[in-house]
Amino acid sequence: MTAGVITLIVFLCILGVAALHDNIVPPSHLQTIDPAQVSQTPPFDKPGLRKTGPKQYEAYLVAHIFAFTPESITVPAGSTVTFYATSPDVVHGFFIAGTAINMMVVPGWVSDDSHTFTKSGTYLLLCNEYCGSGHHFMYGKIVVQ
Amino acid sequence: MIMEHQVGRENRLVIAHMYFATIALMVGASFGLLQALSRAQWAAAPAWFDYYRMLTAHGVLNAIVFTTFFICGLATLLTYRAIPRERSLWIGWLAFWVMAISSIMAALSILRGNATVLYTFYAPLKASPWFYIGTTLLVVGTWIVMIDLIQNALWFWRNHPGERLPLVVHGSLTTFVMWFIATIGVAIEMLVFLIPWSLGLVPKVNVMFTRVLFWYFGHPLVYFWIMGAYLIWYNLVPRFYGGKVFSDALTRLAFILLLLLSTPVGLHHQFMEPGISPGWKWLHTMTTFGVVIPSILTAFAIFASFELAAQRAGVKGFAATIAWLPWKNPAFTGPALGMILFIFGGLGGVINASYAMDTIVHNTMWIVGHFHVTVGGPVALSFLGAAYWIIPRLTGRRLWAPNLALAQTYTWFVGMAIMSTAMHWAGILGSPRRTDNVTYLGAAAASSWMPQMHWAAIGGTILFMSILMFVAVAIGTLFTPKTQMDPILPAPVEDEALATPAVLDRIGTWAVVAIVLAVLAYAGPIHELLTMHTYGAAGMRTW
Ligand code: HEM
Numbered sequence A: 001m002t003a004g005v006i007t008l009i010v011f012l013c014i015l016g017v018a019a020l021h022d023n024i025v026p027p028s029h030l031q032t033i034d035p036a037q038v039s040q041t042p043p044f045d046k047p048g049l050r051k052t053g054p055k056q057y058e059a060y061l062v063a064h065i066f067a068f069t070p071e072s073i074t075v076p077a078g079s080t081v082t083f084y085a086t087s088p089d090v091v092h093g094f095f096i097a098g099t100a101i102n103m104m105v106v107p108g109w110v111s112d113d114s115h116t117f118t119k120s121g122t123y124l125l126l127c128n129e130y131c132g133s134g135h136h137f138m139y140g141k142i143v144v145q
Numbered sequence B: 001m002i003m004e005h006q007v008g009r010e011n012r013l014v015i016a017h018m019y020f021a022t023i024a025l026m027v028g029a030s031f032g033l034l035q036a037l038s039r040a041q042w043a044a045a046p047a048w049f050d051y052y053r054m055l056t057a058h059g060v061l062n063a064i065v066f067t068t069f070f071i072c073g074l075a076t077l078l079t080y081r082a083i084p085r086e087r088s089l090w091i092g093w094l095a096f097w098v099m100a101i102s103s104i105m106a107a108l109s110i111l112r113g114n115a116t117v118l119y120t121f122y123a124p125l126k127a128s129p130w131f132y133i134g135t136t137l138l139v140v141g142t143w144i145v146m147i148d149l150i151q152n153a154l155w156f157w158r159n160h161p162g163e164r165l166p167l168v169v170h171g172s173l174t175t176f177v178m179w180f181i182a183t184i185g186v187a188i189e190m191l192v193f194l195i196p197w198s199l200g201l202v203p204k205v206n207v208m209f210t211r212v213l214f215w216y217f218g219h220p221l222v223y224f225w226i227m228g229a230y231l232i233w234y235n236l237v238p239r240f241y242g243g244k245v246f247s248d249a250l251t252r253l254a255f256i257l258l259l260l261l262s263t264p265v266g267l268h269h270q271f272m273e274p275g276i277s278p279g280w281k282w283l284h285t286m287t288t289f290g291v292v293i294p295s296i297l298t299a300f301a302i303f304a305s306f307e308l309a310a311q312r313a314g315v316k317g318f319a320a321t322i323a324w325l326p327w328k329n330p331a332f333t334g335p336a337l338g339m340i341l342f343i344f345g346g347l348g349g350v351i352n353a354s355y356a357m358d359t360i361v362h363n364t365m366w367i368v369g370h371f372h373v374t375v376g377g378p379v380a381l382s383f384l385g386a387a388y389w390i391i392p393r394l395t396g397r398r399l400w401a402p403n404l405a406l407a408q409t410y411t412w413f414v415g416m417a418i419m420s421t422a423m424h425w426a427g428i429l430g431s432p433r434r435t436d437n438v439t440y441l442g443a444a445a446a447s448s449w450m451p452q453m454h455w456a457a458i459g460g461t462i463l464f465m466s467i468l469m470f471v472a473v474a475i476g477t478l479f480t481p482k483t484q485m486d487p488i489l490p491a492p493v494e495d496e497a498l499a500t501p502a503v504l505d506r507i508g509t510w511a512v513v514a515i516v517l518a519v520l521a522y523a524g525p526i527h528e529l530l531t532m533h534t535y536g537a538a539g540m541r542t543w
């Protein structure tokens, strides 16, 4: 009983702090897009990486059955990358193992979230929502140099 | 005194539910084992029966069919015994057959490979209409069960003016009213969106809208399972140590709180999705923590009941009380070991509900570990334990191989502890859920979680053996000699200083409050989705 109440209070506190700290907001983008027109709609007609400032990037990815386009992205260590993703077919996941980038990609909407890659290495990008028979072959990589 | 043949007829109805549940568990769990083995690379799913087909069958049969049949049987049994009377059983059998036929319909379309959409059937994955119609009719069957419970409660109120609704009837009915309010969401999803679309009458579907409707139902689904377990924990478990229900008022309060708080929380399953503003997600996080309250009340009531019973037997102190409990009675050890697993399940749940942490674990094996240690552990194990007490009293035959039954409860506990710990751990390392065995071309992250997958397979194998033990006992108990059994009666209630407030029995009024809360929690996000310029998605069969 006491243990239960204490855990509850502890978690409420963590949560309260997390919420006030403006970095921790879940990916909740409200932009919509016609899934049938993804390949004609800028910027997803030319998916890829755009440099927006010193160590600042925007990455536009299309998650489709059963791959990410582009399949690989390379940025220098210390870069902050904002990922934008959408799907022309079914729901996919967009998860970069070892980071807090973990979003659902829903046809009809654009998802976004950003992350600063401080350590160099190759990060595994994978689909973590079932999307069909080839779901487990759907992955890519983020190379941080 | 009601006639013996009436009880016998009622028993047959409940037996049908319990054995149907057992078959679903058995078939579903064999797929679970194959999944665990193939993720550990110890076996591969054959090409003609792929991993995702197994996973769909596992989720639907274990999480939906097994649980629903057991809870319907249990609520019917407790209600009928608490309100003994001559009653017609046609409505009970109607519900059973609607549920049975519709489950078989959905199961066949899954097994034939026409509905590999997993048990969450997220659009625009498009299954055969049989799958959607089957699952919808299964829900309709449970509504018939609710109507039966309501009828019995009304009969009781009419014929016992001024008396309190029996505690088990209160709990059963509240559970089904909560379920009804929750299933309206999935019924709308099916009838308005998915069924017309899968029949080809409508070309496109609004994906986010169907997801919000699904999770409006998906979270209370979890509480439906838990309320089934709470019915056992509050009302039956004290019987097994000669104890009493700690408090009538507290029990009713816990069920009413679950009725109120189970629905306005569903968005916590959608933290990582676009199309919903952070404000609404935040609101649902707060209400999610509210649902913890009835669980804390329950933990408190259970310990208080242990303690009072032990004191009457002259046992004092925490350790002595625990040791005094009947650890050799499988009907007790099932629910009791389940309660221990639930402590971990509850802590994990609080972690998931905070979105900072959810970004790490969302859709990873952590989540799979979490629901095995909640529904797969406490709920399923409580059901199996209770079945060891209920089934012999339904068949009028003694329990076959009680030691095997006892061993079953402990092996389940051990298997579940190993499997779900490994799954939680693999999830933290990034292993995705719902994913066939894959090494991602030898990526470092993927090799880091492999050892955990081996442990999960070991735990899963132990679990599967445990299920075989249960099935053996359930079948064996159909053939042991007939004996005189004590009747199925819930535990008595402790004498209380205070009378239970009458307002707790006004289930109808509370249902209205629950609906108002659900509307308040969902009006915002739904309005947001309706006013946004959205595009539909065409259906697809990607398997
Ligand atoms: C022999 C016992 C069991 C084993 C070995 C087992 C194993 C597994 C495994 C390995 C997965 C997931 C794999 C993945 O995400 O790729 C899974 C998923 C699941 N299991 Fe079990 N399980 C067992 C019993 C149960 C029981 C008793 C329940 C519920 C009453 C249950 C409910 C679920 C659910 C709801 C899922 C998620 C399905 C989905 O993601 O669509 N399991 N199980």
Ligand SMILES: [Cu+2]
Pocket (backbone or CB within 6 Å): A092, A093, A127, A128, A129, A130, A131, A132, A135, A136, A138
């Ligand atoms: Cu996928």
Ligand SMILES: [Cu+2]
Pocket (backbone or CB within 6 Å): B218, B219, B222, B266, B268, B269
């Ligand atoms: Cu939930």
